[in-house]
Amino acid sequence: MGFQKKLTGVSVQLSRQQPCETCPFRSLKVFRDFTDKELEFVSGFKNGELIAEAGATLLLEGAMSPHIFTVLSGWGFRYKVLPDGRRQVLNFVMPGDIVGLQGSMLGEMQHSVEALSGMLLCVFERSCLWELFSKHPGLAFDVTWLSAREEQILDEHLLSVGRRTALERLAYLLLHIYTRADALGLVKANRMAFPFTQQLLADTLGLSLVHTNKTLRRLCERKLVRWKGRQFELLDQDALAEVAAYEPTETRLRPFI
């Protein structure tokens, strides 16, 4: 029946600040370049860095967090839970994503965010959002762009959970994760580090753990994917897309803070 919250000692610590000028993202080509003024602003805007270990809860449903984060490295996930503990994973959080924007715009957080692996995040004050909108329309536009992309991912996810079969759903999810990881350069020779448990995938797909396992096994038997330890390998992308009932849709990559 769903999952159980493990109360891992979840220390979240502020680390020494590193300058945005040497931010590793600045060289990644999926992100756009900043103007000098923007860079200067973001540097000042930045409040510090956060190191979260796997299992740490970054944001909790119902809370009023005074911060917004930007992911530098590592994986996390957004999720909601029902009163009786049933959990639904909404989306994954990856480098370049903003965490906590929804809460900053609407008030109270309506979902939780947990670190899936060790994570490094930039911390910003939510109160600075307004200044960002007034003085840096380019950055404001980027924030909105990210919000629209998140919405688009949720749309597709909802289509999956609502209308795809278990096999299609899993195929689509794996493809989706793989594609996002690939865009960030996390894939080498069709392989990537895969920090997910099957329980987590089940809670993402809206399936039970057992059924997820059986379904995953089917994909492996068909030689579409390989999954061993914490490594994932995509064996036949086209066939997997076929199974997923997936219509390819290009999304232009655009920047972020």
Add this chain to the structure above:
Amino acid sequence: MGFQKKLTGVSVQLSRQQPCETCPFRSLKVFRDFTDKELEFVSGFKNGELIAEAGATLLLEGAMSPHIFTVLSGWGFRYKVLPDGRRQVLNFVMPGDIVGLQGSMLGEMQHSVEALSGMLLCVFERSCLWELFSKHPGLAFDVTWLSAREEQILDEHLLSVGRRTALERLAYLLLHIYTRADALGLVKANRMAFPFTQQLLADTLGLSLVHTNKTLRRLCERKLVRWKGRQFELLDQDALAEVAAYEPTETRLRPFI
């Protein structure tokens, strides 16, 4: 098996323009007041009005629409379809909502939008979005706010479809629709006009038509709601929320273009 696209003659016509200064929304208290400058800009930004009859397709998946819309009156819905025709309704579109923002930010439309009743919409050029962000940070903020709220609704919907039972799902959806309608003043004495068919609800809930009908019947038998003709009546809000496994979450109402 799902739905069949009815090819109603779907005329979409531009009507004579009415000034924003007398926009009926300006007096509704769920929306914030504009400054004079903002009002002036929006007036200039506005391209015309659109009258859509029920069944009209406002936006089609895969297209590159040069327009953004704002809903003045009527209901619509956003949806996606799989290659074999299975349909998933993502969310409903109501007065005050923006339609087509995602497509404007990301390029191609990744979902379709259809009018559920007769609708009246304001039309804007997507190319003006940039000017809006540069010159009117307050409006830009509102756009982002709306985007964040849409995301929040999708989160909750995804939780529903992924983890709630059929009965809980339907209860939640009815409550959600009712609440949104109420905020816009569309509810009188616990009653509201209800332009939905059961097929549409089924496609929203990720259920079959038959099962949706049975589930709806159960809610009626328990005297939680009444549904007759095109009228919906909420009989017991607390009990319905109880069935929905619903945790109340206040969202401050905020403006829009």
Add this chain to the structure above:
DNA sequence: CGACTTGTTGATGTACATCAAGGTACGTGG
């Protein structure tokens, strides 16, 4: 010309048989 009958269509209601997915139990392996 108006009133009544008939046919059509789309939405709703209900009864099955079937199946995809769930839940429990009990393995293994790192």
Add this chain to the structure above:
DNA sequence: CCACGTACCTTGATGTACATCAACAAGTCG
């Protein structure tokens, strides 16, 4: 110990079939 693998039985949801009901158009008759 926790994540993964598999078997077995149960159940919630599906698909098909068919009946009902209201809205509407066409045709008929007094």
